[in-house]
Amino acid sequence: MTTQSLKYLCAGALVLGLSACSVTEWTLPGGSEDQLAFDRQECRSLARREADRILKRQPLPQPDAGPLIGSEYDAAMARYDLSRQIDRMFVSCMENRGYRRSSRSLFD
Numbered sequence: 001m002t003t004q005s006l007k008y009l010c011a012g013a014l015v016l017g018l019s020a021c022s023v024t025e026w027t028l029p030g031g032s033e034d035q036l037a038f039d040r041q042e043c044r045s046l047a048r049r050e051a052d053r054i055l056k057r058q059p060l061p062q063p064d065a066g067p068l069i070g071s072e073y074d075a076a077m078a079r080y081d082l083s084r085q086i087d088r089m090f091v092s093c094m095e096n097r098g099y100r101r102s103s104r105s106l107f108d
Helices: 003-019 033-057 069-096
Strands: 022-027 100-105
Touching: 033 069, 069 100
Parallel strands: none
Antiparallel strands: 022 100
16 A cells, blocks of 8 residues: 555545544423433433442453453453443433434534
């Protein structure tokens, strides 16, 4: 691959990556900013408490000492999976309260 081709590839990847950047906004018809802030905090707390319950039933794997890359990978993936579960619980809570998600580009 030539230097010129590499530059074009990097520029294309940068443009594609930036175009995917967006912000999620929550809206509730007739809802106030104070209500949104309250509900957002309540849903975060609810999701965190549920995650704590999950961790009590099934603790995250702890990587063994030494160069065991596989166990470090397993622990990292378990943390990632838990964070995704927390995100899903938060979204579900907000939607159950009547909120709707919308996304807008960071560059609008």
